Amino acid sequence: MDLLRTSQLCKSFGDTHAVDHVDFAVAAGEVLALIGSNGAGKTTLINVISGLIRPDSGRVDFQGTDITGASVHHKIALGIARSFQLVNLFDQLSVRDNVTLAIFSREGRTRRLFSLADADSAVRDEGAVVLKEFGLEARGSALAGGLSQGERKLLDVAVAYALRPRLLFLDEPTSGVSTREKAPIMDIITQVVRSGGITAVIVEHDMDVVFTYCPRIVAMHQGAILADGTPEQIRNNAQVTANMLGTTG
Amino acid sequence: MTTTAPRRTLAWAAPVLAALIALPFVVPPYQTVLLTYGLVFAIAALGFNLLLGYTGLLSFGHSAYFGMGAYAVAFIVKYAKLESMEAFLLGGVLASGAVAAVFGVLCVRYTKIFFGILTLALSQVLWSLAFKFFWVTGGSDGLRVPTPTLLGGAVRAGSDKFEFLSHRYYFYVLAVFVVAVALMWVIVHSPFGKALQAIRDNETRAEFVGVQVWHYRWVAFLISGMFTGLAGALWVPLNGLTTPDILHWTFSGKIVFFTVLGGFQTFFGPIVGAVIFNYLETYAVGHTVYWQMVLGIVLVALVLVLPAGIVGTVRRLLARPVRAV
Numbered sequence: 267m268d269l270l271r272t273s274q275l276c277k278s279f280g281d282t283h284a285v286d287h288v289d290f291a292v293a294a295g296e297v298l299a300l301i302g303s304n305g306a307g308k309t310t311l312i313n314v315i316s317g318l319i320r321p322d323s324g325r326v327d328f329q330g331t332d333i334t335g336a337s338v339h340h341k342i343a344l345g346i347a348r349s350f351q352l353v354n355l356f357d358q359l360s361v362r363d364n365v366t367l368a369i370f371s372r373e374g375r376t377r378r379l380f381s382l383a384d385a386d387s388a389v390r391d392e393g394a395v396v397l398k399e400f401g402l403e404a405r406g407s408a409l410a411g412g413l414s415q416g417e418r419k420l421l422d423v424a425v426a427y428a429l430r431p432r433l434l435f436l437d438e439p440t441s442g443v444s445t446r447e448k449a450p451i452m453d454i455i456t457q458v459v460r461s462g463g464i465t466a467v468i469v470e471h472d473m474d475v476v477f478t479y480c481p482r483i484v485a486m487h488q489g490a491i492l493a494d495g496t497p498e499q500i501r502n503n504a505q506v507t508a509n510m511l512g513t514t515g
Numbered sequence: 516m517t518t519t520a521p522r523r524t525l526a527w528a529a530p531v532l533a534a535l536i537a538l539p540f541v542v543p544p545y546q547t548v549l550l551t552y553g554l555v556f557a558i559a560a561l562g563f564n565l566l567l568g569y570t571g572l573l574s575f576g577h578s579a580y581f582g583m584g585a586y587a588v589a590f591i592v593k594y595a596k597l598e599s600m601e602a603f604l605l606g607g608v609l610a611s612g613a614v615a616a617v618f619g620v621l622c623v624r625y626t627k628i629f630f631g632i633l634t635l636a637l638s639q640v641l642w643s644l645a646f647k648f649f650w651v652t653g654g655s656d657g658l659r660v661p662t663p664t665l666l667g668g669a670v671r672a673g674s675d676k677f678e679f680l681s682h683r684y685y686f687y688v689l690a691v692f693v694v695a696v697a698l699m700w701v702i703v704h705s706p707f708g709k710a711l712q713a714i715r716d717n718e719t720r721a722e723f724v725g726v727q728v729w730h731y732r733w734v735a736f737l738i739s740g741m742f743t744g745l746a747g748a749l750w751v752p753l754n755g756l757t758t759p760d761i762l763h764w765t766f767s768g769k770i771v772f773f774t775v776l777g778g779f780q781t782f783f784g785p786i787v788g789a790v791i792f793n794y795l796e797t798y799a800v801g802h803t804v805y806w807q808m809v810l811g812i813v814l815v816a817l818v819l820v821l822p823a824g825i826v827g828t829v830r831r832l833l834a835r836p837v838r839a840v
Binding site (some may be wrong): 288301316318338339343347348350354356357359363366367368370372375376377378379380381382384386396404425426429478 | 521650701702704705707708710712713715716717719720721722723724725726729731734738
């Protein structure tokens, strides 16, 4: 059974069909890439599925249950997490606190008013493990706002990962970082995702990154799915090549 | 707002507390009473700052909760004929909590200026009620509150009210203050407190780690209102009288002033700010009829020179040599 399935999902902004009758499925354990030029509807698709915006029509099923209108909170409880293209962090909290907050939240412990967060050694230890996996262990005490762009991108993913999701959406995890930094970031992310048995959908702009790291690629164009296949198939798909190389957005 | 280790905080909080305990035996009673006012305002500012410093919401209506705490005490005296301070505190906290619970539902869906204006408008509703319903509230004359009995009637005022206020009542306020500070310190360092700070820093992301933003803001609003209401209840016996002035938005402005003066990005800033403001105001009023102008100039100067507030600036100065190494 598919972990996630969308049926005829639509979202328009004015006359623009950002997501246009999309049927899209993800099997458990997959790591797939969602590609497309600017304005192809990748981020909107993720926003609709993760609950940031509501679809106009269509349906989203997760593990066979309709979650189209579910709240963000409910979707997270079911195991759907996401990172953000423009890094969304808690800038005045330490790197450690950014991650441990996700752990507290997952465990339903953010309702605790009368215990010290730092005194919870189980959460602190788990936070330390997550930071280590993402290569951020040396930065634990720094404020998130003081990290470099590459570190911020990693922390953004680490916060989502600390929720221990079943399905993780990564919206352009390497955007805004130098080409040299991209490979190390993707190495860490794919390593963590695979070892954690997490199903991941990675939105990516950089074709080199996509072809290297993702065994399945879904290409979008003008709100619709244009192609779906292995890197080899996508590379040889004339429509994809025309649209990805073209200047239209 | 970096986390301060409990031990490091205790290391300097303990001597300060010892000094506060010794104070009434060293300084004239008038000074002790003045400080009592300062400590009471500090509790109000501490509650206020849970919203401003930790949740990122600027309330311009905290006079509502302070005033509600004060009027609840006056009503307890007027209708229930009780004079027990414990009953006053309980009544004050519950009444302000009830008002905060209702106002909070209306306010927490908004942020920034919209939140500020809404809290201001709601507090002005209470002010006009206190003003107009004079047969209940005494109108602009207010309601008198006699000297209470402390600790379930075990401690009573003698013939010298001033002596009572400057010693027994001072220690009572100090004890409540210490408990309130400790409680708030734990709250802001709890997982719940971290969630509030996360909401302050990034509402969208907080929602996407599973924090129900409105719900958490409402709880913060409620706690904030109750702390400020507690301060209001402690304030009335000191003042002997509550009037609609305490519900007016200008008093909300004072609570904002306490907090900004001390530094809203620090835990202890609002406390220091409230105590210092109280001295500033008292001496400005005592020395010149233009005291409001003096305070205005101080505020403008502070915002320009010390944008991080007194505590924020001191902390920055102390941290500088360490950073240079």
